Amino acid sequence: xxxxxxxxxxxxxxxxxxxxxxxxxxxxxxxxxxxxxxxxxxxxxxxxxxxxxxxxxxxxxxxxxxxxxxxxxxxxxxxxxxxxxxxxxxxxxxxxxxxxxxxxxxxxxxxxxxxxxxxxxxxxxxxxxxxxxxxxxxxxxxxxxxxxxxxxxxxxxxxxxxxxxxxxxxxxxxxxxxxxxxxxxxxxxxxxxxxxxxxxxxxxxxxxxxxxxxxxxxxxxxxxxxxxxxxxxxxxxxxxxxxxxxxxxxxxxxxxxxxxxxxxxxxxxxxxxxxxxxxxxxxxxxxxxxxxxxxxxxxxxxxxxxxxxxxxxxxxxxxxxxxxxxxxxxxxxxxxxxxxxxxxxxxxxxxxxxxxxxxxxxxxxxxxxxxxxxxxxxxxxxxxxxxxxxxxxxxxxxxxxxxxxxxxxxxxxxxxxxxxxxxxxxxxxxxxxxxxxxxxxxxxxxxxxxxxxxxxxxxxxxxxxxxxxxxxxxxxxxx
Amino acid sequence: xxxxxxxxxxxxxxxxxxxxxxxxxxxxxxxxxxxxxxxxxxxxxxxxxxxxxxxxxxxxxxxxxxxxxxxxxxxxxxxxxxxxxxxxxxxxxxxxxxxxxxxxxxxxxxxxxxxxxxxxxxxxxxxxxxxxxxxxxxxxxxxxxxxxxxxxxxxxxxxxxxxxxxxxxxxxxxxxxxxxxxxxxxxxxxxxxxxxxxxxxxxxxxxxxxxxxxxxxxxxxxxxxxxxxxxxxxxxxxxxxxxxxxxx
Numbered sequence: 001x002x003x004x005x006x007x008x009x010x011x012x013x014x015x016x017x018x019x020x021x022x023x024x025x026x027x028x029x030x031x032x033x034x035x036x037x038x039x040x041x042x043x044x045x046x047x048x049x050x051x052x053x054x055x056x057x058x059x060x061x062x063x064x065x066x067x068x069x070x071x072x073x074x075x076x077x078x079x080x081x082x083x084x085x086x087x088x089x090x091x092x093x094x095x096x097x098x099x100x101x102x103x104x105x106x107x108x109x110x111x112x113x114x115x116x117x118x119x120x121x122x123x124x125x126x127x128x129x130x131x132x133x134x135x136x137x138x139x140x141x142x143x144x145x146x147x148x149x150x151x152x153x154x155x156x157x158x159x160x161x162x163x164x165x166x167x168x169x170x171x172x173x174x175x176x177x178x179x180x181x182x183x184x185x186x187x188x189x190x191x192x193x194x195x196x197x198x199x200x201x202x203x204x205x206x207x208x209x210x211x212x213x214x215x216x217x218x219x220x221x222x223x224x225x226x227x228x229x230x231x232x233x234x235x236x237x238x239x240x241x242x243x244x245x246x247x248x249x250x251x252x253x254x255x256x257x258x259x260x261x262x263x264x265x266x267x268x269x270x271x272x273x274x275x276x277x278x279x280x281x282x283x284x285x286x287x288x289x290x291x292x293x294x295x296x297x298x299x300x301x302x303x304x305x306x307x308x309x310x311x312x313x314x315x316x317x318x319x320x321x322x323x324x325x326x327x328x329x330x331x332x333x334x335x336x337x338x339x340x341x342x343x344x345x346x347x348x349x350x351x352x353x354x355x356x357x358x359x360x361x362x363x364x365x366x367x368x369x370x371x372x373x374x375x376x377x378x379x380x381x382x383x384x385x386x387x388x389x390x391x392x393x394x395x396x397x398x399x400x401x402x403x404x405x406x407x408x409x410x411x412x413x414x415x416x417x418x419x420x421x422x423x424x425x426x427x428x429x430x431x432x433x434x435x436x437x438x439x440x441x442x443x444x445x446x447x448x449x450x451x452x453x454x455x456x457x458x459x460x461x462x463x464x465x466x467x468x469x470x471x472x473x474x475x476x477x478x479x
Numbered sequence: 480x481x482x483x484x485x486x487x488x489x490x491x492x493x494x495x496x497x498x499x500x501x502x503x504x505x506x507x508x509x510x511x512x513x514x515x516x517x518x519x520x521x522x523x524x525x526x527x528x529x530x531x532x533x534x535x536x537x538x539x540x541x542x543x544x545x546x547x548x549x550x551x552x553x554x555x556x557x558x559x560x561x562x563x564x565x566x567x568x569x570x571x572x573x574x575x576x577x578x579x580x581x582x583x584x585x586x587x588x589x590x591x592x593x594x595x596x597x598x599x600x601x602x603x604x605x606x607x608x609x610x611x612x613x614x615x616x617x618x619x620x621x622x623x624x625x626x627x628x629x630x631x632x633x634x635x636x637x638x639x640x641x642x643x644x645x646x647x648x649x650x651x652x653x654x655x656x657x658x659x660x661x662x663x664x665x666x667x668x669x670x671x672x673x674x675x676x677x678x679x680x681x682x683x684x685x686x687x688x689x690x691x692x693x694x695x696x697x698x699x700x701x702x703x704x705x706x707x708x709x710x711x712x713x714x715x716x717x718x719x720x721x722x723x724x725x726x727x
Contacts, residue, residue: 011670020674028653039628313626315657319674350529352668354661354675357617361626370617374565377529386530394530401488401525402536404517411492432666436673437704440493447491447498451514 001345004327006352010320020319023155030312033261034362051254052366054247055303059293065208065241066284072211073282076273083285086116092283093118093233097127100231102197108222109133110202111149111306112235112285115328130192132221134185141168147322150259150308155321199225203236205251209244212272213282216255218265226271230278234271238289239302251305254364258307292340297375301336303365310359310369316352325349332359336372347385350376412446481511483545485553488520494696497717501554501585504723507600508593515544522568523561527662531568538569546574550592551582554719556615556695559584564618585719586621586636586694597642601724604645606688611636612695613657625655636694636718643721651686660701676705694718
């Protein structure tokens with residue numbers, strides 16, 4: 001399979017000016033609200049450090065906390081399952097549902113089930129799944145994956161949603177009014193919830209001390225999905241476990257402030273035991289996590305609490321849209337997690353970043369995201385995951401920039417002064433720099449020549465033209 | 480005091496006046512400046528692409544050129560960030576570590592080493608916007624960052640620019656959002672890169688100022704390219720040119 005071409009996907013998003021602009025404004029607004037919320041908490045940076053340390057401690061003792069969580073959950077009357085990968089997870093969920101003859105399931109938002117593609121798996125086996133989160137449901141109806149981990153449909157304007165609902169539900173297409181649209185959705189979704197034979201949720205946290213799964217939501221859909229049907233299944237990534245409720249308080253203070261700038265969401269729900277006469281299952285899923293935990297460079301990405309702050313601040317994400325990454329997780333956190341799932345397919349993602357460092361500094365658990373992006377590029381280089389043109393350009397740059405004489409000739413031979421920096425710029429055959437920008441004009445005299453003329457008395461004569469072979473190689477490559 | 484001047488490859492070729500201004504400014508401040516003649520580049524274009532092996536010879540050439548000096552000064556936060564924090568392609572020798580530990584971006588050198596209080600020769604009676612690069616902010620910590628709103632405010636480049644007679648620094652929206660240059664990103668993701676540059680110019684332009692000053696010309700090269708394509712009348716200057724007092 002070819003690597004995902006994020007740049008090309010981003011171009012398609014950018015060409016639609018209305019959406020790009022609205023998306024950037026909306027998402028930057030979240031970043032601004034996050035800043036304001038952080039400003040209200042004088043100990044904000046200490047909280048981030050504390051949260052990071054709690055995650056590091058828990059991940060360093062993961063087996064112990066997972067076993068404690070399992071024991072406490074069982075004591076509460078919950079059935080606990082372990083899944084090695086996405087397939088095992090889906091199979092376990094299917095087996096539970098089919099043993100109860102479930103044909104109709106309601107589900108709240110869960111990135112883990114996106115990762116496992118659970119909806120498709122169950123759909124192929126005759127079990128229909130309805131999403132209950134507004135944004136997630138919008139994406140489901142439009143047959144698209146989420147474009148943001150907190151707001152799955154953030155890239156859609158109210159008019160897009162009005163058109164979609166008109167198409168699916170026959171509602172008024174001329175009322176792009178969020179209140180009206182939410183009302184339409186509520187009327188359509190409530191009957192589904194009331195009739196559902198089973199409910200499914202993800203987890204924001206799994207508290208080892210209490211054996212409870214904790215969800216943090218605004219719409220209350222997780223509570224409805226969990227509490228209306230008699231059968232509840234919670235899918236939990238193994239990195240979601242934390243020691244106790246005291247630690248949970250630290251994350252609750254950070255999570256929503258980082259995500260949307262809210263001090264707290266409408267609902268922070270602890271699901272600890274089955275309802276009276278009901279059944280509750282928790283599926284603990286690995287799916288590559290323990291392998292990443294063993295990776296010296298990239299394990300800190302497991303600290304992630306899925307707030308989306310790194311996406312909100314990322315200037316590339318805001319101008320490319322979340323779907324451009326073509327992967328379950330998008331934006332900076334997607335760039336550093338997806339290559340460990342499939343390196344070749346995601347080999348271009350680490351280049352969808354200017355490595356400006358903003359993401360690492362908003363991250364509530366202090367993941368060194370931009371440094372990991374840089375390190376993933378090194379991995380791509382070492383594993384030969386470079387295109388032929390990039391390989392050629394790097395080879396030429398290596399030869400030219402490590403040889404002062406050859407470099408001088410290239411830099412000072414009049415027009416071919418463009419030979420070095422813009423040589424990187426135009427190595428991909430088409431003049432990518434110049435498509436939307438003017439190319440800088442080479443100065444009549446380089447600094448080097450000026451210095452030689454003014455400060456050393458004797459100008460350095462240019463070297464023999466034979467030295468320009470390296471520069472010519474790229475011109476040939478381009479031709 | 481004797482220092483080595485590093486003139487980044489793109490400054491050498493496209494903005495030699497910024498190199499000259501840096502040299503003259505340091506000399507006015509009583510510094511003896513050497514320009515090692517065999518210098519080329521810091522290796523960042525390769526290293527930043529993940530091509531560690533291909534960055535090695537260039538980084539090692541840099542170490543050979545500059546290891547003998549007590550201080551290395553460069554008018555480019557991006558190169559300095561690479562040399563100080565990412566110089567891992569070169570062999571890990573005492574010389575390599577010395578160079579990494581003694582390289583300074585010009586604003587840092589002026590603030591932290593020379594502790595300059597005034598530029599009596601400089602006057603620039605204009606409204607300007609100051610662009611501080613991501614490398615300078617989040618790599619070299621020359622300015623507090625918007626991501627950490629509870630940190631006390633400081634800015635080394637701004638404190639220098641404020642010392643120039645007549646300068647009026649005007650603020651603009653999203654001041655420390657990346658301009659979109661990002662090294663090879665500018666070509667591998669040229670559409671997003673240009674969109675970021677145009678957004679930055681729009682916000683700078685809304686401030687009314689037409690001068691853009693920065694200690695990182697790589698950002699300005701990109702912004703200038705966007706501005707010229709759009710036929711917008713911005714003037715782009717390196718901080719050293721304003722501090723040196725030869726531009727009016």
